[in-house]
Every structure is written in structure tokens, then in C-alpha cells.
Amino acid sequence: MIDSYGRTIxxxxxxxTDRCNLRCQYCMPESLPSIDHEEIFRFEEILEICQYMGELGIHRFKITGGEPFVRKGCMDFLRQLKALPCTEQVTITTNGILLGEFLPELKEIGIDGINISLDTLQPEVFRQITGHDGLETVLENIVKSQASGIRTKVNTVLLKGINDNEFPDLLHLARDYEVDVRFIEIMPIGFGKNYEGYNREKLLPKIAELYPNYQVTTKQRGNGPANYIKIPGFRGCIGFIDAVHGKFCHQCNRIRLTSDGMLKLCLYYENGLNLKKLLRNGAEPAEIRSSIESAILQKPSEHRFYLSALEGEPEHRKMSQIGG
Structure with missing residues (x-):
């Protein structure tokens, strides 16, 4: 579908789900309450919405949380979503703790990609960031995932004074394994406002000091807006996702569905379309499709994170409540 600014959505x-088995401080610390169970969008409701999306030309789906695998029935849902006639691609983002037990099934259903969040290679820093142990398990599952032949990426958020000194070691995951390592600029949403992060402008010169012969690659490596470089001798690429300082709103191709059934058109803005209300109030399929189409046509031209004074209707929910 084409929005009002000519972007293909x-x-x-x-x-x-908004629930997680880790408690990353910039996303979902212990103090954050979970959404009531009855308010969570049911899997059958999500599948119905995905069929309407397919009719509007939206055929690629990324499954996130919270942590998707903590929700009972997630694998059955993934299997059904992958089997929908409209589906071209299904990928998933996970913290990697539970991934190992589901990898055989994910391979069987033909999952198209797995993104694994990992911010550190040091057990004590892992515990500091996530509130739990489990680094060894995550690393094992990264190795298993790429060895299975499933396209695997590692998503890393560098935080000043916490894990930013580790970027050379994190780079080496792409040297040693068939994975892309992507450095994601922390979003100034919820608890993320309390941290100072890194963008490509800050990080690339540091990488260039270590690997001056890196090459920029323009080959598409996913659905998102990441910019990639290739370092000679590395098996994977290094990516940068700079949502704030490297604004890519002009080519944004995405919309979001929250775990409580809200269709969000832009991460910055709080407003959206309450799909759960439409479905549970018995709206006809034509009305739901029309409502989704009208909402997409109202997708804003850009976010406003770069402004010192927030404009519009900025999002007040935390990142885990929206969907990472």
C-alpha cells in the first residue's frame, strides 16, 4: 500500500506480548507492570488482522515482544502466520534465552530470519543490563541459529559508560560467525531517555581506526533501514540503525501492532487505530480493512525525536509496551 507521502508500506x-524473562534497564525494569491478560490481543485476532493487511499489500511480518517465546502458543501462531496465503516473510526478534528449544521448529516452518538482542559479552555486564544471568545461553543459541542456516542478526545497543568499550569484541561476532551485527541507536522512549547511546557518526570513526579498509555495502540485507559496511575477512556485515540522528522517515515502510491491539503508524506518536476494539465490537471485514487503509493514509511524514520540545502527541508508553 502507498501512503499519502508516496512510501510503500x-x-x-x-x-x-509485553512480558519478558529479562529486565533490561532501558526497556523493561522490574518496576514496570504488565498489561492485563484480557487486554492482550489474541493470536486468532492477530491472524485475522494479518489477512486484512495482506489484502492491502502488507506481506512481511516481524514478530517481537517483550520476548515472544514467553507467550504460550507462540510457535503455533508462527506456523499459522507463515502458512497464510498473503505471507511473504516472517522474522522474529528475541533475547535468545529460550531460542534453542524452538530452533528445530523454526527451521521446519521456514522462518525467514532471527534477530537476537545482545548488548555485551561480559557476564557481569549482562547481569547489570538485563537483571539476570544467561549470557552463555544466548551465545550458544546465536551459534546454533546461524549454523542452522536461518539468517541471523545480532542487535546491539551501546550505552555510554556501560558497554560502549565492548564494541570491538561485539564486532568480532560478525568475523567469527555467519551473522550481521547491528548497532542500534537507543530510542528516547520511556527508560531509554535516561541513557546516552551511540549512532553511526560516533561509532564508525572508532571502527575505522581498527579496520580502515572497510567497505560500504548497498546490498539490501533485510526490511529495515540499516546501513551496512563489510570488513575484509568478516563472515557477516556490520550495520547501523540511527532512528534519531540518521533519520530515515522518508523511506519508512512499516507500521506496528502493539500487544494490546493498537495499530501504531509512527513510533513517536501516541495516537493510532484501536483494532482490538473494532474486532471485539463485531466490525465487518470491509469496515476493518477500510479503517486500516484510512489510518495508513494518515501516517505522519516524520518523527519528532530530534526536537528539544516535543511536538504533536508524543508516545508516553514504554518501549516494551509498544513492541521493540
Missing amino acids: NYLRISV
């Missing part, structure tokens, strides 16, 4: 990020 073909990608839906779906949060299936």
Missing part, C-alpha cells in the same frame, strides 16, 4: 511489526 509493506511491513508490519507485531508485538505478541
